[in-house]
Amino acid sequence: MASSSSSLTLSQAILSRSTTPRHGFHPATSIPSFSGLKSTTSSAATSVSHRRSAAITPLSVRASAAVETLHKTTDALVDKSVNTIRFLSIDAVEKANSGHPGLPMGCAPMGHVLYDEVMRYNPKNPYWFNRDRFVLSAGHGCMLQYALLHLAGYDAVKEEDLKQFRQWGSKTPGHPENFETPGVEVTTGPLGQGIANAVGLALAEKHLAARFNKPDSEIVDHYTYCIAGDGCQMEGISNEAASLAGHWGLGKLIAFYDDNHISIDGDTEIAFTETVETRYESLGWHVIWVKNGNNGYDEIRAAIKEAKAIKDKPTLIKVTTTIGFGSPNKANSYSVHGSALGAKEVEATRKNLGWPHEPFHVPEDVKKHWSRHVPEGAAFEAEWNSKFAEYEKKYPEEAAELKSIITGELPVGWEKALPTYTPEVPADATRNLSQQNLNALAKVLPGLLGGSADLASSNMTLLKQFGDFQKNTPEERNIRFGVREHGMGSICNGIALHSPGLIPYCATFFVFTDYMRAAMRISALSEAGVIYVMTHDSIGLGEDGPTHQPIEHIASFRAMPNILMLRPADGNETAGAYRVAVLNRKRPSVLALSRQKLPNLPGTSIEGVEKGGYIISDNSSSNKPDVILIGTGSELEIAAKAADELRKEGKKVRVVSFVSWELFDDQSDEYKESVLPAGVTARVSIEAGATFGWGKIVGSKGKAIGIDRFGASAPAGKIYKELGITAEAVIAAAKEVA
């Protein structure tokens, strides 16, 4: 019993750590309260364990031979199940009069084989750690996944949820959203992201398996499946991620390519005539072609079997399908891609496929057939829990680490590892200080891993105590992403969403967030707490010039929902930024870090950073300074210098570090008033970036010093001077406004 309760705690853990409230209307959906599921799960598990020796194939056998056991099911029943998936999709889109029926109709066979015959999961605990992961990279086809989750018995997608497809507050939004629908692993829709997420999920599995598996216990052991469409294949991000997957030899990644030859603009012939198979082979993948994806069940099964036999390469299974299969007048045309079929064509399709049922009907035999997944899933988890209990006895240290990764509970006292600094510590670039933090944290956070897009030695991201995560050294924690920012971001989303305690970080020059912004937005939306280590954060990088100098980037992330933009000024603030970033597991963080050296300023602190904006020095009293100087990052030093000069002239000057606007916004009105009193309108801000947005902070009587043009190629000091980012400019502005 002890081991069982321990295991239950583990797989059903709730993250009790402090997270900021969600960016909207469903604060607790992303990581649901498992307590509510507890009884269901455990009773199911119990009932299954009673039956295990009877009707159901022993799990240990079934698990290792998932594909083989399933052709017990008659082809007729499979056909029926597949048509159920098709019509649930058709009906939901029809009812919403909005959506994408074409993909589910074409991919229903592979969907059926995956969810009914191949994948291991527990419908009553969608977060069971060792489940197989599935990603619908072609996210517009989400009704496929909703239909499958519904048949499999997931609580999130009941019949009424299918009927609420694409409606306000439903569990079945227009694209798959992990934070809405337990059972959906990642948020897809923007094409190409999903297959890159799948690479991240598979990386996480390979890494954890290498770290924690023992000769007598494969405690981490699951596959990652993905369905990608033509659109995903055209996007550059998929090539980036696939190149890395091949390089890393992610043998347990199996991606289906829904080769239906139709995209929104018509036949793919008009824009997409490359040989996808050859390309994937060139990237180091094993490639299989299933020529009849519409009802070649055995072909699909055989392909999966073959893919599983290839251990050292990811596999692409190209499955040729007919988009909108079954629709007599719309199949194989773009018209079935993204619109409801219309009542008449629905009727014609029902006739064509011999489907006499009313909308949303699941035939009894299909229902019965799928009903085994609830007890089987519970048994899968129970079996794994027992395995873990044994593992825990034999390998208590590893088990504790793995547990922390599974639950996301941070080790007690981890914050003590964060370095602190005094003004006496020599000036240093915040990118270097960042590396000190990363290395300190890697010692105490078992789930911290990451790397750079070929700029490790510039971004300063290497974890010195670890080697490189590579094909043959997957237990290591330094990830080499190559020059692939977009793929890097999405892979990190996959890692973050694999397990709550995995804390991926990734790095490039701040300006190149432009390459990966789509992935970063998905981090924010899907509550993936990736840490973005973005160095060379201003004109301060100097000679590389305007192509490399961020200007509008800070503003652009301040405007993005649910992402923390942090621009620390020195050692303590960098440590504070890492504290915030680690704690915010559901809100990604962007750390803008300097290339150039910055002094450790008096008055900065970790605690200050956590408030977003705080006073680092003030010679006024009664909350009434003559002027407030506000700076961030490398310009806080300039604000402090200007304050020194102004104070010499007798002015009462407050200096505020405004390291994170989002965190400041989260503070009480009282606190905000204590830092930026409404009565003090004499305010000057300085930041080596766009002034856009500062108007609200400095007010109509204040001045925002910044850069509203592109930078230039020259030594950094020269650019600062020429563009007027100087203490002199602050002093002049202060005198003007005060």
Add this chain to the structure above:
Amino acid sequence: MASSSSSLTLSQAILSRSTTPRHGFHPATSIPSFSGLKSTTSSAATSVSHRRSAAITPLSVRASAAVETLHKTTDALVDKSVNTIRFLSIDAVEKANSGHPGLPMGCAPMGHVLYDEVMRYNPKNPYWFNRDRFVLSAGHGCMLQYALLHLAGYDAVKEEDLKQFRQWGSKTPGHPENFETPGVEVTTGPLGQGIANAVGLALAEKHLAARFNKPDSEIVDHYTYCIAGDGCQMEGISNEAASLAGHWGLGKLIAFYDDNHISIDGDTEIAFTETVETRYESLGWHVIWVKNGNNGYDEIRAAIKEAKAIKDKPTLIKVTTTIGFGSPNKANSYSVHGSALGAKEVEATRKNLGWPHEPFHVPEDVKKHWSRHVPEGAAFEAEWNSKFAEYEKKYPEEAAELKSIITGELPVGWEKALPTYTPEVPADATRNLSQQNLNALAKVLPGLLGGSADLASSNMTLLKQFGDFQKNTPEERNIRFGVREHGMGSICNGIALHSPGLIPYCATFFVFTDYMRAAMRISALSEAGVIYVMTHDSIGLGEDGPTHQPIEHIASFRAMPNILMLRPADGNETAGAYRVAVLNRKRPSVLALSRQKLPNLPGTSIEGVEKGGYIISDNSSSNKPDVILIGTGSELEIAAKAADELRKEGKKVRVVSFVSWELFDDQSDEYKESVLPAGVTARVSIEAGATFGWGKIVGSKGKAIGIDRFGASAPAGKIYKELGITAEAVIAAAKEVA
């Protein structure tokens, strides 16, 4: 003489059209005044024509056999020239103590062969229309290009310019910038962009050749060359663009792949083990491997010859080189990639390569050898000018069109094609109104061409009078980009920078600007007047949900320098947005357009749009309304409705359309005061996007209504209501502030 002067006018034309001032400190560098060059060019041309029958191979022969004629040059002299390129690069980086010597040292041989033996250009008129284009996609190696431009006789890169490498205001910035350095075609540095630009340049050539060449006159006929590095190959954008280049069969695109096996993080083995050749073959390219790029001149020449013989496919020439070739201790290591060699290693390299010269020295025989490019280039242009004069006589209509494309002079009265609307015209989505404008403009603007990233039928971008630009129909103007936003943006940059009169537009859903932001930033920086047609611009798209609903995007472009963010509200404003976009050839435009229908509002106008912000209705007098309601795009209607209600209650209400903040910023203080008088602090803004930035407009006493969270999946009206983007909310806010 008549024809000659006509031709001179043509090839040396200055764009006299109204463009907005450049975003910085060098207002006139991008398109230099050709009048200054006139005498040089024409006198050179004259002197050459005197000598043409003597020493220099007749141009018509040389032009068609450029490769063959050049092995007259002895290998020793080529070696010397190549080493000159290497040491100019080494010396400039050393003097700046900043830069990237590794690539120029490795790529000097291919650089020499290209600029000295293969390419046709006129150093004294870098803008000669029919020149071969060269793009250094691996832009960090810019000293290679500067050295070549210097040797070839370009005025922008004299010895003193090389000595000013990476210094403030120099013509030799840290990465190649077309707006700084005539002779540089596009701005590179962010990896992968350049090869995509090259695809755009080659597309432009193929399109113009198909439209304008005649059986008796190949008036458009040049190659596009590119050097890309390992980093470019890793970036997804290069795969997107290369896939299109293969699909389109761009036979005159020849890309060199500098295969040096080193990237910043070390050997490419750590992150890049795919087979690039096979990948390119799968994309429809012809691939050649030059195994000795360090001094295999004949191999390089043969490869180019072979590439030119392949007419229906682009060619990738993989050239294996040694990064930092010649440096005894640093070659073939990452340490030579991005830092100066250091005095000691420079000395060792001088010894190793037998280079006794002082820094920046160009040996006399090398100088003499290269000196022919000035007269030859002038003769190339003169010959082409004669050819054009003849063409003009035979085909006056085509010549006039081509001239407009070459010079960028818009046809007189083109604006009259823009549609206008009255409030009686039924409501329509601005994406549909956009299509009306595009189709109207295509009739009068010979250089307008473009398309969508597989959303033509959603973005409404098809030009109905034209077919698809395809391999066998390159004269058509609808470009099918497939689902490749990033490649699309960069290809459009290449098109825009090919000829001043080419006006490329491209389209996707507004939210997917995240995929192409890096390319859009380069549009802004490099003054490429691309028109970004971005539909589905808010939660108004409805059911597709938050992955598809832009929130922070408007703000993010308002913060970006030198780009116009326009969000028209109805028919007249959409026409106004197009007027602005077409006129701004050096400032790209982003048009945010609605999916949903919007009424034609009283008071909107093209002229209003040109001012950025303007009053559409007002019942106050003396510039003293009780309250100012400010809206953009689809929310202007809501502001107008709220005003109607408030006026019924006796309020004096002004409604302002704030369609483009940048254009409003360009207006006089007087005009601004007439729209937003400082004395009226009761202001309410409404926009279905982030409120970030609005603080400055509405002031501390005003209210900004917007959306500072992600959207949701539901019918559009429901989302508007739930998120409070309503007339009721505006009325309530107005009463609060007024």
